[in-house]
Amino acid sequence: MPESRSRKKPAYTPPPEAKAEKGNPPWLVPTMVGLMLLGLAWVVVTYITQTAWPIPNIGNYNLLIGFALIIAGFGLTTRWR
Template sequence: MPESKSRKKPAYTPPPASSAPKPNPRWWAPTMVTLMILGLVWVVVTYIVQSAGPIPDIGSWNLAVGFGLMMIGFVMTMRWR
């Protein structure tokens, strides 16, 4: 039976050293926490004053503003290092 040819593998070359992700700026974490707390306070105030504030002209959209602020803060947590 004929013998198969052996294949020569190229020498292992490790992948180039990747640089570690850069840390966030110093303002990142305080801004993230501030947005989440501000959104929570906005929603609580909206419920307490029954949609008459913090911006009375937009009515129930105050809830959307509060939840939007909180969501921006939560999205920032995904990029936090």
């Protein structure tokens, strides 16, 4: 009876080492917190001055700018490790 061919298995090679996780860039947290606080201050000033400030004559778009700053700050939280 003929013998079956033996399968040649490739030599074991260990998986490459996982890269160490990098920390946050030093600018991330201050920028994130700064944008959220600036947006909050922008919205508060807009409400207190009845849409007259921080930028006069654009009305409720001041609220849009404030909320855009807050959303940009929250967007940066997705990069936080």
